[in-house]
Amino acid sequence: MKRVFSGVVASMLAIVASAAMAQDKPPLKLGGILDMSGLYADITGPGSETAAKMAAEDFGGEVLGRKIEIIAADHLNKADLAANIARDMFDNQGVEMIYDVAASATALAAAEIAKARNKIIMFSGPGSIRLSNEACGPYTVHYVFDTFAQANVTGLAAVKSGLDTWFFLTADYAFGQDLEKDTSNVVLKSGGKVLGSVRHPLNTSDFSSYLLQAQASKAKVIGLANAGGDTINAIKQASEFGIMKGGQKLSPLLAFVTDIDGVGLETAQGLLLAEAFYWDLNDDTRAFSKRFMERMKRPPTSAQAGVYSSVLHYLQAVKAAGTTDPAAVMKIMKDTPINDMFAKNGRIREDGRMVHDMYLFEVKKPSESKGRWDDYKLLATVPGNEAFQSLELSRCPLVKK
Structure with a gap:
């Protein structure tokens, strides 16, 4: 009986220790650099932040024992401000991946910071084809559309x-x-x-x-x-x-x-x-949009739908890789087809372009x-x-x- 009791106590202590360790782990932060108040606010803005939060919730709220935290900042459509926000997110706030970055000039500025830090950045709102051409990077993904x-x-x-x-x-x-x-x-x-x-x-x-x-x-x-x-x-x-x-x-x-x-x-x-x-467009787009509309009182734009899809794809890759290491995560993201309400058999090419219908x-x-x-x-x-x-x-x- 003593051996049984000791075993139960040991098991309970192990569970408590494991939970404590999980709580000690820092959250996995994903940061949006958005136009929250200007001429692109309806296209991305609060709707993109909401889409990212929906993706995190649908994924389960945590990965690798870390709580997923979605944050966002307003770049005011200023490229220098976007670069400063990206730098602060990576250097001071512990952000592992930046999403959306509405507008091309601000995206190009943020992309340079991500490249210098070897961090993943996934674009949904900007359209400049330079993002997957001259300005491409090993951890850059251009997800929704381009010029x-x-x-x-x-x-x-x-x-x-x-x-x-x-x-x-x-x-x-x-x-x-x-x-x-x-x-x-x-x-x-x-x-x-x-x-x-x-x-x-x-x-x-x-x-x-x-x-x-x-x-x-x-x-x-x-x-x-x-x-x-x-x-x-x-x-x-x-x-x-x-x-x-x-x-x-x-x-x-x-x-x-x-x-x-x-x-x-x-x-x-x-x-x-x-x-x-x-x-x-179809049953899948309508089902997602209904849930989005309950929160935002309007349907998602393609940029906002792309944020949901890209954040979910990233989190799935983190789980599969067992790490947030950018090289390991990017390899899985590029190797894994994207099949969800946004894309059917979408794929991320070597230039970072996500190809879809x-x-x-x-x-x-x-x-x-x-x-x-x-x-x-x-x-x-x-x-x-x-x-x-x-x-x-x-x-x-x-x-x-």
């Missing part, structure tokens, strides 16, 4: 339908410039013509002079190489100027369901746009919509290997040729 895919899916479809002359309204920073360049290349290769372009500052309130130049060009398509509040303002003001009624087509080269809701179907109807995710949508007429957020009808599904830049064209130094 090449947006241009390829939207521009190609437009030119094929006869919309073959273009003029660009371009946000004057890395993302806008890349989007104009990539779309121009698609238009020209498809036999179309680019009649000109004009650059505007980020967060522009008055587009009148830019729209007048676009109108005067007589281009069949005015390509909006911007995003968020800039896209919404440009579409609204173009409608006020009667540009669409005059026969010119507006093509937002990056638009989200929140943008269309902000514009309204009466103005946005008929717009062609490329997206990586839509809440009403993209979708071409047309914005519904008000008469076709069943209610708020019922904004898109699917025109085409474009396989990932056709939508994204091929490895043969990659400018990433990590790609072996």
Whole structure:
């Protein structure tokens, strides 16, 4: 009996010691660098932080005996601030992985810090193709969309339908410039013509002079190489100027369901746009979006859905690797296909590009919509290997040729 009692006590002590050790382990911190208050706040912002927390909760709340902690900071759309936040997260706050980093200039700045620290950074909100080309890194993942895919899916479809002359309204920073360049290349290769372009500052309130130049060009398509509040303002003001009624087509080269809701179907109807995710696409997207809407009172954007998927993929890789070591975790993330509500058979390539299907949508007429957020009808599904830049064209130094 004494031996039995001693064994039970030893077992209990071992359990208590194990629990104490688990409590002594620091939390696994994942940090979001987001636009929480500016023109991209609806696209990423609090919704991205919520999506990351949902992924952590769905995973079980802990991994390798460590509680998962999701934190976030506002970069105010300033690249130097994004770099400082990334540096502080890695050096002082114990963050193991940074997620989202909305906007391209801020993402490029944060990427350099992550590379210098040999830490994993996973981008959902930014679009610049430089992130998986010149600015690629061994622990960098570009998850949701990029300027090449947006241009390829939207521009190609437009030119094929006869919309073959273009003029660009371009946000004057890395993302806008890349989007104009990539779309121009698609238009020209498809036999179309680019009649000109004009650059505007980020967060522009008055587009009148830019729209007048676009109108005067007589281009069949005015390509909006911007995003968020800039896209919404440009579409609204173009409608006020009667540009669409005059026969010119507006093509937002990056638009989200929140943008269309902000514009309204009466103005946005008929717009062609490329997206990586839509809440009403299938049963899986609807199930996730229902849970997200209970918290945020609006459906997720593709960037926010991508945050959920990327954080979950990272946590699964940490568990499989048995460590948070970036090299071990990245190997598993690249070796493991991604199958969830965001992507089917998605994969992370050697350049860090996560390849998955993209979708071409047309914005519904008000008469076709069943209610708020019922904004898109699917025109085409474009396989990932056709939508994204091929490895043969990659400018990433990590790609072996």
